Amino acid sequence: MDEALIKRHFPILDQEVNGHPLVYLDSGATSQKPNTVIDAISKYYKEYNSNVHRGVHTLGTMATEGYENAREKVRQFINAESTEEVIFTRGTTTSLNLVAQSYGRANVHEGDEIVITPMEHHANLIPWQQVAKLTGATLKYIPMQEDGTLTLEDIKATITAQTKIVAVTQVSNVxxxxxxxxxxxxxxxxxxxxxxxxxxQSTPHMPVDVQDLDVDFFAFSGHKMLGPTGIGVLYGKKELLENMEPVETGGDMIEFVGLYDSTWKELPWKFEAGTPTIAGAIGLGAAIDFLNQVGMDKIHAHEDEIAAYALDVLSEVEGISIYGPKKRGGLVTFNIEGVHPHDVSTVLDAEGIAVRAGHHCAQPLMKCLNVSATVRASFYLYNTKDDIDRLVEGIKKTKEFFGHVF
Structure with missing residues (x-):
């Protein structure tokens, strides 16, 4: 994969930050956007800005076609059986809360179990805490190994006949x-x-086939996969979605409204109340086109190579603790002995290197690691080994600045 050629599609990367060429290593928080995505959103607003599913005029028809074409692109991208199973939301957090509030509250009862893992992002933890509190269910955790992995033996031992929901991240964000x-x-x-x-953290970086995985619900965000913010997806098996009640009600999700009762539209629209994020969906569709053009297999292989290289070179730097297994997604999380992660991020930023520092919305996991925060460098298709070399040099300068010998 020609990273230099790919990088040219991302205008934000062609700049200096604090007098240095930008090295963006925070794609786990949000990815950068190629020109094709920016242009697709701009074209919508310039040429056919209108609401969807309502007007029969030309602009309304064009907007509806753009919005629903994006849904079909998502369906193909994750290999859902039908577009009825593809719900547009504001993002992963909204998608997971929808499942918890609609399916969880209706189907989990006192004495039941909800099984999750200690590595979950807060978005896949707090909603299940709330369901457990409201229903009287028990929240159980699959034990995590020292290297941050799960074993099939522990999974089998934790999931029982009382388990009603198993909620798990496909790739840990930390x-x-x-x-x-x-x-x-x-x-x-x-x-x-x-x-x-x-x-x-998986959908932007590797091929995802929800039918092959045979999962019941699957959530992801557009902004982490080259798309705009404010758009996400909830995939759900049709038979489950059909029996769920909407969490939000109002315009566009109704079939009939009377003075005292209402009925809902069919899937997927019964879960999309109000004016949706039309430009966001169109931008997500353009992002999927870009990812498909590059190839998800190639992107996954490239990130494997970058992550392996980062692990190798960072392991050679004295005083660094690296967290997580050797086989991992495209990120490296670490700490420098004696230096707070926020200070590391600040010094790296002065060198034009953008990383993430903090608890990464995973405070229970930080407790498991016996730290309050970490530094995370996360990679994507536009990153190169040269970016990793810049990171290593920045870390060495950080150590020098704080009085470390290397």
Missing amino acids: LGTINPVKEIAKIAHAHHAVVVVDGA
């Missing part, structure tokens, strides 16, 4: 752990439990 979602689904389904997957 450790980069790639969880065995397909195997987890098999174990959960053997106990008649429903599987909810946070795909925010």
Whole structure:
């Protein structure tokens, strides 16, 4: 893959920050956008800005076609069986809350179990805490190994006949752990439990086939996969979605409204109340076109190579602690001995290097790691080994600045 050629499609990367060429290593938080995505959003606003599903005029028809074409692109991208199973939301957090509030509250009862992992992002933890509190269910955790992985033995031991929901991230946003979602689904389904997957850190970086994984719900965000902010997706199996009640009600999701009762539209629109993020969906469709053109297999292989290189060169720097397994997604999380992660990020920023510092919306995981925060460098298709070399040099300058000897 020609990273230099790909990089030319991203105008934001062609700049200096604090007098240095920008090295963007924070794609786990949000990815940068190629010109094709920016142009697609601009074209919508310039040429056919209108609401969808309502007007029969030309602009309204064009907007509706653009919006629904994006849904079909998403369907193909994750291999959903039907566009009825593709719900547009504001992002992964909204998608997971929708499942928790609609399916969870209706189907989980006192004495039931909700199984999750210690590595979950808060978006796939707090909603299930709330469901457990409201229903009297028990929240259980699959034990995590020292390297941040899960074993099939522990998974089998944790999921029982009382388990109603298993909620798990496909790729940890902190450790980069790639969880065995397909195997987890098999174990959960053997106990008649429903599987909810946070795909925010996997969908942008590797091929995803929801039918092959056989998961029941799958959530992800557009802004982490070259698309705009404010648009996300909830995939759900049709038979489950049909039996769920909408969380939001109002315009565009109704079939009939009377003075005292209302009925809902069919899938997927019954879960999309109000004016949707039309430009966001169109931008997400353009992002999917870009990713497909490059090839998800190539992107995954490229990130494997970058992550492996980063692990190798960072391991050679004295005084660095690296968290997570050797086989991981495209990120490296670390700390420098004696230096607070926020200070590391500040010094790296002075060198034009953007990384993330903090608890990464995973405070229980930080407790498991016995730290309050970490530094995370996350990679994408536009990153190169030269970017990693810049990161290493920046870390050495950070150590020098804080009085370390290297």
